[in-house]
Amino acid sequence: MKGSPADMNEDELDLLFHALASQPRRAILEVVRRQPGCNLNFVTAHFSFSRIGIMKHIDVLEAAGLIISQRSGRERTLFFNAVPLQQVHENWTDQYSRFWAARLTNLKRSVEKRRE
Amino acid sequence: MKGSPADMNEDELDLLFHALASQPRRAILEVVRRQPGCNLNFVTAHFSFSRIGIMKHIDVLEAAGLIISQRSGRERTLFFNAVPLQQVHENWTDQYSRFWAARLTNLKRSVEKRRE
DNA sequence: TTGTTATGTAACTTATTGGTTACTCATTAC
DNA sequence: GTAATGAGTAACCAATAAGTTACATAACAA
Numbered sequence: 001m002k003g004s005p006a007d008m009n010e011d012e013l014d015l016l017f018h019a020l021a022s023q024p025r026r027a028i029l030e031v032v033r034r035q036p037g038c039n040l041n042f043v044t045a046h047f048s049f050s051r052i053g054i055m056k057h058i059d060v061l062e063a064a065g066l067i068i069s070q071r072s073g074r075e076r077t078l079f080f081n082a083v084p085l086q087q088v089h090e091n092w093t094d095q096y097s098r099f100w101a102a103r104l105t106n107l108k109r110s111v112e113k114r115r116e
Numbered sequence: 117m118k119g120s121p122a123d124m125n126e127d128e129l130d131l132l133f134h135a136l137a138s139q140p141r142r143a144i145l146e147v148v149r150r151q152p153g154c155n156l157n158f159v160t161a162h163f164s165f166s167r168i169g170i171m172k173h174i175d176v177l178e179a180a181g182l183i184i185s186q187r188s189g190r191e192r193t194l195f196f197n198a199v200p201l202q203q204v205h206e207n208w209t210d211q212y213s214r215f216w217a218a219r220l221t222n223l224k225r226s227v228e229k230r231r232e
Numbered sequence: 233t234t235g236t237t238a239t240g241t242a243a244c245t246t247a248t249t250g251g252t253t254a255c256t257c258a259t260t261a262c
Numbered sequence: 263g264t265a266a267t268g269a270g271t272a273a274c275c276a277a278t279a280a281g282t283t284a285c286a287t288a289a290c291a292a
Contacts, residue, residue, distance in 0.1 A: 010139045021133035022280090023126045041238065053281055055240080060279095074238050074289040082215035089208050089216075092201055099198035100205075138250090157268065169251055171270075176249095190259040190268050 008087050012065070016084050019064035024049065025057045029066055033080035040076055124203050128181070132200050135180035140165065141173045145182055149196035156192055 008016070019025055024047065031046050032038060040058065044051045058078065061067040065084045069076050093100065124132070135141055140163065147162050148154060160170045174194065177183040181200045185192050209216075 010142075013142070014137055014139060017133045017137035018279095021130055021137050023130060024280095026126075026129070039238075049280095050282065051239085052241095052283085056280075071239095076239070082212050085208055085212060086216060089205060092205050096198050096201060100202060140250090155268075165250095166252065167269085168253085168271095172250075187269095192269065 008084070008091070012084070013088075015060075015064040016066070016088065019060050019066055022057070022060075025061055028054065028057050029061055029080060032067055032078045036079050037077045039078065043078070124200070124207070128200075129204075131176075131180040132182070132204065135176050135182055138173070138176075141177055144170065144173050145177055145196060148177075148183055148194045152195050153193045155194065159194070 027047070028043055031043050035042065040051065040055060043058070044054045047054060049057075058067060058069070062069055066081055068079045068081045070079070071077075143163070144159055147159050151158065156167065156171060156174065159174070160167045163170060165173075174183060174185070178185055182197055184195045184197045186195070187193075
């Protein structure tokens, strides 16, 4: 049995963060999340990129585990997968819980409030 | 009044995820986190990269807000800043809380099963 | 079977990243 | 004042990323 919190290796983290470090990719991910089972053309229709460009982004998202794709006939249906996000989320909760006590955010918010 | 959960814009997210998408940078961040107030040479001593290479990485981390640096005399002291991580953490908690209950893990499993 | 749809591959261009060495500038120590 | 230390800049190189067009393949529909 593997570690309960989040067993991602460093290479997987690279892939995940790299996939997330792009506005188009995050937008694509959002489209897929809201339309589970959609296909490549459906996603392409939401953007001004070429189909190939979108496909490459989807490949990156899939390599990161954020999208799961499934070939059915001539279509490739796409599904959002939250598991990698969940793992990092848990990991951060564990690792930075000392910092997590909302002290900083509260400080930041109050600073911003005072600024207004 | 801005959004309560975590008001990061898309460009800031790009910077943050890009900064995190590198094993050397994550390692550097860890060094700084464990040795608050250390300087560039201290960090450099932990790696096999050149000082300039480390400096560039630190610049990326600082642009992402993950490191705060402070010039004192001829030294630049470095501090880890958890706020950006915390903001994303909160953001994910809000945005994906529906998925957080292991439902998605089940979807993933069923998709994988269907594939067999 | 023939045309259309959905996807995939190849090859290419441009920009960005990740790293280096060489040099400069500012500060501290002696 | 001079030497050593810590940091920053400039210029360069190789590899990767991000996008394109052109072509190829596979499946569905008529």
